[in-house]
C-alpha cells in the first residue's frame with residue numbers, strides 16, 4: 669500500500685507522530701500551532717487530549733484525521749505515513765477508517781435521524797444498518813424524528829451513530845460534550861465508551877473538560893503546541909462517577 673513504512677503491520681500503534689509541526693501564516697504573523705509533537709496512541713485505546721484554548725489540540729486531530737497536513741514531521745496511522753499520502757489516498761483513509769464527532773453535531777436539518785445516518789452508510793464499505801447504529805446510541809425509537817425535534821444530547825447521539833455506522837477504526841471527537849449539560853454530557857460520554865469497548869474503535873476526545881480524563885486509558889496534556897505530560901490511568905472511571 670502506498671505510504672506503508674517499515675513500522676507498518678498489525679502491531680503498529682493506531683497513531684505515531686514524530687516532530688509534528690504546524691505553522692499557520694508566515695513571518696511576524698506566523699502562528700506556531702504545533703511545535704514538534706511526539707505521540708504514540710495504541711490501538712483500541714480511549715485517549716483524552718486536554719489543554720487550554722489555542723494549545724493545538726484541534727490542529728493535531730485534524731492532521732491525524734486526514735483533514736489537514738503538517739508543516740513538518742510525520743504522522744503514521746497503523747504504520748502508514750499520512751503525510752506522504754496523495755489527497756485521494758487521504759480521502760480514502762477518512763472514508764474507510766475515520767469517524768468524526770463535533771461540538772455542534774452538524775446534522776442535516778431536513779433529514780430524519782435515520783436519513784442522517786444513511787448518508788454515511790450509503791457510501792461506506794462495510795456499514796451497519798442505520799437502525800443498528802441508532803440502537804447502539806439508544807435512539808432507535810426516534811429514527812423518524814428530525815433534528816429540530818430532538819434535544820441537544822439526542823442530536824449528538826445521532827451524530828455519534830452517523831460516525832460509528834461505518835465501523836470506523838478511529839473515532840475523533842472534538843468537544844463532543846461542549847454544548848451539553850452535565851447529565852446529557854455524561855450520557856454521551858457513556859455512548860463513546862461503549863463504542864470503544866464494543867466496536868474496539870480507538871477513540872480520541874479533545875476537550876476542555878478536565879473531568880473527562882477519568883474515562884481515558886491515556887490522558888495527553890497539551891500546552892502551547894507541545895505535549896506537557898502523558899498520564900496513564902490504572903483504573904478508568906465510569907461516566908456516572910466523574911465530577912463535572
Ligand SMILES: Nc1ncnc2c1ncn2[C@@H]1O[C@H](COP(=O)(O)OP(=O)(O)OP(=O)(O)O)[C@@H](O)[C@H]1O
Pocket residue numbers: 692693699700701719720721722723724725726727728876
Ligand atoms: N487556519 C488557521 N489559520 C491561522 N491560525 C490558525 C488556524 N487554525 C488554528 N490556528 C491557530 O493555531 C493555534 C492552535 O489552534 P487549535 O484550534 O489547534 O487549538 P485548540 O487547542 O484546539 O483550541 P480550542 O480548545 O480553542 O479549540 C491557535 O493559536 C489558533 O488561533
